[in-house]
Amino acid sequence: MVTQGKPIDIVYPVTSGVTAARLQNDTTDCQIEAAQRVPPQILTTTTPTRSSPTETQCVTKGNTVTCTTTGxxxxxxxxxxxxxxxxxxAxxxxxxxxxxxxxxxxxPKCPAAYATRPVLSQFYPLSAATCYLPGAGGSYAVTEMLR
Structure with a gap:
């Protein structure tokens, strides 16, 4: 995903020492809890309608009048x-x-110009070098840039 030529940052839950598996379990549990506490409320609406102005032009040729209406x-x-x-x-x-x-x-997304540390099952501590690598199907992995 790109906005104005810049990669989109992700908002990510972090805590020290958490494993990827625990984060996934906690996230899933919290998504379920949130869905139970705040169920969907699907509303349907319609955008306003408007019409373009009409204009009729008539041409007279002899005894014949021909009119054309547009709009x-x-x-x-x-x-x-x-x-x-x-x-x-949310x-x-x-x-x-x-x-x-x-x-x-x-x-932020890891810049292509930088190498990154290996993706681990336990996350690196959050730092200025923390970034994410996009994966298939919208997935991503959090790692660190090497400078």
Whole structure:
């Protein structure tokens, strides 16, 4: 994912000494708890409609009048659904992780120009060199840049 030519940072739960397996279990448990505490509230709405102005032009040739009307196209009126509780559920998940000792940290993508340390099952302590490597299917691994 890219915004204005810059890779997107991830917001990642961190705590010292945690293993990847424990982080995954804690994250899953907190996602389940948040989903139970804040269930989806799917709302459906429709965008406003508007129409372009109409204009009629007539041409007279002898006894014949020919008129052409343009415009009058309808725009908008699309219906879409969204989960009104999505951001509240994300806050509930963050609250759960905080209760388990995690802090949320913003981690940048590892620059291609730098080598990285090996990805371990236990995370490196959070530092200015912490970054993530994107993987297949939206996955990622947190590691450190070597300078």
């Amino acid at each position: 009058g196209e309808i725009y908008g009126g699309e219906t879409y659904s969204y989960d009104a509780n999505e951001s509240l559920r 806050r509930a998940e963050a609250q759960c992780l905080s209760g388990r000792g995690y802090k949320l940290a913003t981690i």
